[in-house]
Amino acid sequence: MTLTLYLPRDTAALALGAEAVALRIEQEASRRGIGLNLVRTGSRGMVWLEPLLEVSREGVRTGFGPLEEDDVGLLFENDFTDHPKALGAIGDIPFFARQTRLTFARCGVIDPLDLDAYRAHGGLSGLARAQAMTPMEIVEEIIQSGLRGRGGAGFPAGIKWRTTLETNAPSKVIVANADEGDSGTFADRMLMEGDPFALLEGMTIAGRAVGADRGFIYLRSEYTNANRILKDAINVFSDHVLTDIGFSIELRLGAGAYVCGEETALLNSLEGKRGTVRPKPPLPAIAGFLGRPTVVNNVLTLAAVPHILADGAPGYAAHGTVRSRGTVAVQIGGNVRYGGLFETGFGISLGELVTDIGGGTATGRPIKAVQLGGPLGAYFPPALFDTRLDYEECTAAGGLLGHAGIVVHDDSADMARLARFAMEFCAVESCGTCTPCRIGAVRGIETIDRMIAGDPQAAPLLADLCEVMREGSLCALGGFAPYPVESALKHFPADFNGHRTAAE
Amino acid sequence: MTDPVPRARQIAEAHRHLDGPVLPVLHAVQAEFGHIPAETLPEIAHVLDLSRAELHGVVTFYPDFRTAPAGRYLLRVCRGEACQAMGGAELGEALRRALSVDWHETTADGVVTLEPVYCLGLCSCAPAATINGVPRGRAGAEALLAELEK
Ligand SMILES: Cc1cc2nc3c(=O)[nH]c(=O)nc-3n(C[C@H](O)[C@H](O)[C@H](O)COP(=O)(O)O)c2cc1C
Ligand code: SF4
Ligand code: FES
Numbered sequence: 161m162t163l164t165l166y167l168p169r170d171t172a173a174l175a176l177g178a179e180a181v182a183l184r185i186e187q188e189a190s191r192r193g194i195g196l197n198l199v200r201t202g203s204r205g206m207v208w209l210e211p212l213l214e215v216s217r218e219g220v221r222t223g224f225g226p227l228e229e230d231d232v233g234l235l236f237e238n239d240f241t242d243h244p245k246a247l248g249a250i251g252d253i254p255f256f257a258r259q260t261r262l263t264f265a266r267c268g269v270i271d272p273l274d275l276d277a278y279r280a281h282g283g284l285s286g287l288a289r290a291q292a293m294t295p296m297e298i299v300e301e302i303i304q305s306g307l308r309g310r311g312g313a314g315f316p317a318g319i320k321w322r323t324t325l326e327t328n329a330p331s332k333v334i335v336a337n338a339d340e341g342d343s344g345t346f347a348d349r350m351l352m353e354g355d356p357f358a359l360l361e362g363m364t365i366a367g368r369a370v371g372a373d374r375g376f377i378y379l380r381s382e383y384t385n386a387n388r389i390l391k392d393a394i395n396v397f398s399d400h401v402l403t404d405i406g407f408s409i410e411l412r413l414g415a416g417a418y419v420c421g422e423e424t425a426l427l428n429s430l431e432g433k434r435g436t437v438r439p440k441p442p443l444p445a446i447a448g449f450l451g452r453p454t455v456v457n458n459v460l461t462l463a464a465v466p467h468i469l470a471d472g473a474p475g476y477a478a479h480g481t482v483r484s485r486g487t488v489a490v491q492i493g494g495n496v497r498y499g500g501l502f503e504t505g506f507g508i509s510l511g512e513l514v515t516d517i518g519g520g521t522a523t524g525r526p527i528k529a530v531q532l533g534g535p536l537g538a539y540f541p542p543a544l545f546d547t548r549l550d551y552e553e554c555t556a557a558g559g560l561l562g563h564a565g566i567v568v569h570d571d572s573a574d575m576a577r578l579a580r581f582a583m584e585f586c587a588v589e590s591c592g593t594c595t596p597c598r599i600g601a602v603r604g605i606e607t608i609d610r611m612i613a614g615d616p617q618a619a620p621l622l623a624d625l626c627e628v629m630r631e632g633s634l635c636a637l638g639g640f641a642p643y644p645v646e647s648a649l650k651h652f653p654a655d656f657n658g659h660r661t662a663a664e
Numbered sequence: 665m666t667d668p669v670p671r672a673r674q675i676a677e678a679h680r681h682l683d684g685p686v687l688p689v690l691h692a693v694q695a696e697f698g699h700i701p702a703e704t705l706p707e708i709a710h711v712l713d714l715s716r717a718e719l720h721g722v723v724t725f726y727p728d729f730r731t732a733p734a735g736r737y738l739l740r741v742c743r744g745e746a747c748q749a750m751g752g753a754e755l756g757e758a759l760r761r762a763l764s765v766d767w768h769e770t771t772a773d774g775v776v777t778l779e780p781v782y783c784l785g786l787c788s789c790a791p792a793a794t795i796n797g798v799p800r801g802r803a804g805a806e807a808l809l810a811e812l813e814k
Contacts, residue, residue, distance in 0.1 A: 175786050175801035207788035343744030346785035381691075381728055382784055384797050412684075413691055415726035418782060432686025432712075434725040450683060493787030494749035500788050522750070531745055535782070567746045567787065577753075578745065585782065 162195035166214040170203035178211040202354015204268035205501030267354035286469030298369035304473035306485025311458030323445040324370040332372035339421035342534025344565030347489040348459035356393035362462035418589040480506035494567035511545030525570040533562025536640035538647035575652035582644040597638025614658035672704035676711035699730040734777035746787030758805035
């Protein structure tokens with residue numbers, strides 16, 4: 161009899177010691193003469209439980225974690241039942257039970273490179289349906305689903321696709337934006353490591369919908385594990401699925417520039433140029449990669465597509481709020497007790513996510529603020545925790561939803577230091593095209609330093625500077641950097657009063 | 665070691681058929697030599713039909729591309745906000761002090777290069793770092809330094 165065990169090879173699991181656990185499992189099995197089938201999956205997204213080992217009991221997956229190598233012996237001893245690290249059925253863990261897993265349904269469940277398992281869990285049925293539809297019907301289906309871009313701006317995916325479909329050209333391109341540069345976000349990575357075929361299937365459907373023959377995945381170079389898994393997944397998918405579909409998929413690596421997540425900078429980078437932002441128009445949907453009509457979508461936008469096609473638009477649109485339909489993959493990180501990925505319908509409140517689901521801070525201290533939407537997102541104090549995750553509502557609350565990353569800070573956080581960091585980040589990552597961003601960010605650092613030092617003239621200067629950056633920047637790097645700065649200042653003015661010392 | 669110039673030419677020629685071959689070529693050259701040797705640039709520019717100035721502009725734009733070799737260990741430490749919330753700034757501080765380097769520098773013995781990174785996608789197990797690409801979550805200065813001693 162073979163023993164089948166499931167252990168993630170997601171980067172977070174690896175970072176917390178999964179390889180050492182895997183090695184011990186193999187040693188223990190061979191020592192006991194047990195045949196072992198160790199399936200390496202993606203992560204369930206409950207990062208505080210990683211490395212999380214699973215075993216299937218009468219069709220129910222039960223878990224053990226967070227495991228250390230020295231826990232392994234007893235697992236074998238007790239035949240994977242009683243154990244101090246036993247968690248019971250995965251589906252009953254509250255963090256997991258409360259989710260609506262559509263995009264991440266297979267993540268952590270199957271071997272990411274096993275196409276048969278992918279199929280057995282509903283994969284490729286969306287593509288099969290799309291192949292029986294006309295391009296316009298597919299586009300209509302996406303419009304009906306209400307799917308909006310998950311990369312930050314929330315632009316309706318179907319509308320973008322329609323633009324490209326209606327543009328005549330001999331060759332069109334699909335680009336999956338896998339640059340995932342926002343701090344506090346890792347959902348794209350998890351999906352690519354745990355269920356890469358979902359992305360590839362989504363790209364293929366998008367290709368059919370708009371008439372594209374080429375697909376590129378632009379992956380940030382920091383994601384070395386995702387790179388390995390995607391490479392293998394593309395080979396399998398090309399050999400078994402794309403054989404008689406006129407669509408190819410190529411993987412390309414970024415080179416450490418945050419701004420290359422911006423779609424036009426990304427296209428310049430793909431073409432082999434410096435990753436500077438292009439003015440719009442032309443829209444990439446009309447003239448993008450090498451001048452060809454190009455759909456640029458975030459990984460999660462594309463990965464949501466197979467499910468929408470398989471289950472139909474109404475089912476997807478039934479989740480969420482009136483204008484933010486479907487599910488959002490929330491990433492809870494920073495100083496949080498139960499951190500990880502939580503997929504749920506739009507409309508859940510910030511407070512429920514961080515205090516209830518996230519369990520408050522890891523340090524056990526009170527929450528001071530959370531940053532929502534990456535390094536260019538606003539800080540929200542607990543007073544705003546009734547804000548619901550919905551594109552319009554987050555904007556109305558003075559912030560942005562972005563890629564739905566939430567970073568929790570406890571009461572030891574120095575908001576002036578974080579505001580300064582936002583300006584520093586902007587200065588480091590600016591592509592240099594516009595003065596308000598390139599120079600303004602440097603001035604921003606100096607001005608915040610002056611505030612911290614107690615200069616009363618600095619505050620109005622900072623306000624002016626933020627105004628100039630907001631109004632005079634070509635893209636959201638310079639344009640949104642004022643969000644974290646001004647929200648920190650607005651909600652935590654005392655931190656800027658000079659009684660704290662600035663680090664660095 | 666292989667002579668970088670003919671090897672870079674080979675690499676560039678092997679990628680020339682791609683649409684947008686420049687980054688793939690630079691990545692491949694760096695994977696082989698640990699950095700992009702200056703003498704390979706004219707060769708690469710020639711094969712890819714770029715001006716030297718254009719190629720230089722690309723190489724210097726992207727933080728990944730090194731013009732000088734890194735130490736035996738490339739230690740990348742996340743400076744992102746999620747990591748800061750878990751003591752990431754203090755971790756960076758402690759490492760710089762222990763190694764007597766600033767960001768982007770290599771230790772005097774040439775063994776360790778310290779680079780900042782802005783998010784590794786490990787924000788739920790912060791602070792995060794990588795040593796030669798191997799990820800470490802809830803990283804502490806002592807444990808990281810101990811790995812570098814091996
Ligand atoms: C500075 C900057 C960085 C960005 N980084 C990313 C990124 O890493 N991933 C992403 O999908 N979108 C990113 N975007 C948004 C893209 O420009 C673009 O809106 C998105 O890829 C479109 O796909 P979507 O409609 O599916 O969201 C960034 C935008 C800016 C201004
Ligand atoms: S705002 Fe900054 S990053 Fe964006 S285009 Fe201008 S200089 Fe480049
Ligand atoms: S902010 Fe450090 S890993 Fe994301």
